[in-house]
Amino acid sequence: MKIGFVGAGYVGLVAGTCLAEMGNHVTIADINEKSIQKLSAGKAHYYEPGIEELLARNIKEGRLKFTTSTAQMVREARVIFLAVGTPQAEDGSADLRYIEAAARDVALAMDGPRSIVIKSTVPVGTNKKVAKIMKDHARFPAEVISNPEFLKEGAAIDDFMSPDRVVVGVRTPEAAELMRAIYSPFMRIRDRLLVMDPESAEMTKYAANTMLATRISLMNEIARICQAVGADIDHVRKGVGSDERIGPKFLFPGLGYGGSCFPKDVRALAHIAQVHGIPPHIANAVDEVNSAQRYFFLPVIEKIFGSSLEGKRFAIWGLSFKPRTDDVREAPALDVVRELVEMGAEVFAFDPEAGETAAAAFNAMGIQGVSIAQNQYEAAKGADALVICTEWAEFRSPDFDELRQKMRGNLIFDGRNLFSPAYCAAEGFAYHSIGRPFVEPAAK
Numbered sequence: 001m002k003i004g005f006v007g008a009g010y011v012g013l014v015a016g017t018c019l020a021e022m023g024n025h026v027t028i029a030d031i032n033e034k035s036i037q038k039l040s041a042g043k044a045h046y047y048e049p050g051i052e053e054l055l056a057r058n059i060k061e062g063r064l065k066f067t068t069s070t071a072q073m074v075r076e077a078r079v080i081f082l083a084v085g086t087p088q089a090e091d092g093s094a095d096l097r098y099i100e101a102a103a104r105d106v107a108l109a110m111d112g113p114r115s116i117v118i119k120s121t122v123p124v125g126t127n128k129k130v131a132k133i134m135k136d137h138a139r140f141p142a143e144v145i146s147n148p149e150f151l152k153e154g155a156a157i158d159d160f161m162s163p164d165r166v167v168v169g170v171r172t173p174e175a176a177e178l179m180r181a182i183y184s185p186f187m188r189i190r191d192r193l194l195v196m197d198p199e200s201a202e203m204t205k206y207a208a209n210t211m212l213a214t215r216i217s218l219m220n221e222i223a224r225i226c227q228a229v230g231a232d233i234d235h236v237r238k239g240v241g242s243d244e245r246i247g248p249k250f251l252f253p254g255l256g257y258g259g260s261c262f263p264k265d266v267r268a269l270a271h272i273a274q275v276h277g278i279p280p281h282i283a284n285a286v287d288e289v290n291s292a293q294r295y296f297f298l299p300v301i302e303k304i305f306g307s308s309l310e311g312k313r314f315a316i317w318g319l320s321f322k323p324r325t326d327d328v329r330e331a332p333a334l335d336v337v338r339e340l341v342e343m344g345a346e347v348f349a350f351d352p353e354a355g356e357t358a359a360a361a362f363n364a365m366g367i368q369g370v371s372i373a374q375n376q377y378e379a380a381k382g383a384d385a386l387v388i389c390t391e392w393a394e395f396r397s398p399d400f401d402e403l404r405q406k407m408r409g410n411l412i413f414d415g416r417n418l419f420s421p422a423y424c425a426a427e428g429f430a431y432h433s434i435g436r437p438f439v440e441p442a443a444k
């Protein structure tokens with residue numbers, strides 16, 4: 001099948017490359033010339049495990065190509081996915097300028113009937129808006145289909161190749177059959193295609209992300225209560241997660257969620273509710289708890305060191321919002337670093353993949369005095385305290401002997417509960433974590 005994409009960002013590139021891997025001929029259009037040049041050479045413009053291998057193979061075999069011309073892509077494709085960004089507007093709603101512009105560009109370039117698939121995360125009613133744009137600007141009929149993405153950064157290739165479900169919103173049986181044909185290679189073991197109306201498909205995306213975000217914020221609030229009453233969140237989490245009605249996933253406390261989806265989608269759902277006269281009590285609370293959680297350790301740090309951190313050095317492990325990605329959008333680490341710098345601390349940070357993107361983010365935020373280290377132990381050199389913000393696998397079993405030798409102090413603030421408190425104490429560290437009792441270093 002000949003398929004086109006508008007947008008070579010995270011969603012468009014992963015979906016387009018995976019569809020090419022299944023034998024489709026895919027053309028991806030984007031206005032960013034530097035990104036298109038890089039992609040055409042088989043190099044991804046962001047980090048995602050496995051993407052460059054698929055890129056190189058499908059470009060070499062002629063199934064995948066890139067262009068800066070939307071019109072060229074439209075002429076070559078019969079099914080066109082809209083995968084442009086929908087950033088958060090000032091009022092919390094989704095900004096639809098880019099998807100509306102993409103729809104107009106596609107409509108004006110059409111030289112025959114096309115099927116238009118909305119892959120971007122969009123509020124309820126966008127399918128109808130895009131359909132109207134196509135009717136107003138296209139000379140040929142266009143079926144508009146909703147197909148929200150559910151990819152997890154760091155595992156996007158596996159998610160697309162083996163999806164939990166594929167949600168499609170259609171208005172005709174023919175559109176349903178088209179989407180079934182596109183996704184049939186991914187359904188050979190079990191049919192996971194869910195066909196519904198476009199409005200329900202649009203709502204499903206926001207509902208799913210808000211549900212997951214709610215679990216995270218609820219466990220973070222319970223972790224705070226555990227800390228106050230002397231309970232251990234690890235025991236509580238296991239006890240709660242063993243209930244089959246609840247399950248164990250997304251029950252780990254930490255410094256809160258980040259990224260391009262959860263924060264934006266929770267706020268967008270709240271805005272949708274408000275527009276329709278429904279008070280979004282839970283969605284607002286989820287967002288508020290998450291915003292506060294990233295500052296979890298700051299009162300403790302201030303209690304230990306005082307309100308000024310002048311002359312103190314802090315090491316940061318992890319800058320991306322989650323492991324296996326270089327994405328730092330809404331990452332808790334950015335706020336942690338900003339607060340430490342504003343209190344006067346010198347900060348040395350390390351992330352296996354997000355060093356460059358974090359440095360760019362610090363520059364955009366006007367944050368000075370942050371050094372990006374080449375490895376985790378270089379970041380820890382001379383540090384009075386270590387703060388762990390992202391649960392990268394390489395942080396889970398560090399060389400505590402080397403860490404102890406590198407650091408000036410012995411404080412660890414573990415924002416992802418990677419270590420056993422008793423083990424850290426035995427290794428000579430004062431250890432603070434989320435929702436678990438503080439431990440002093442054991443006497444040697």
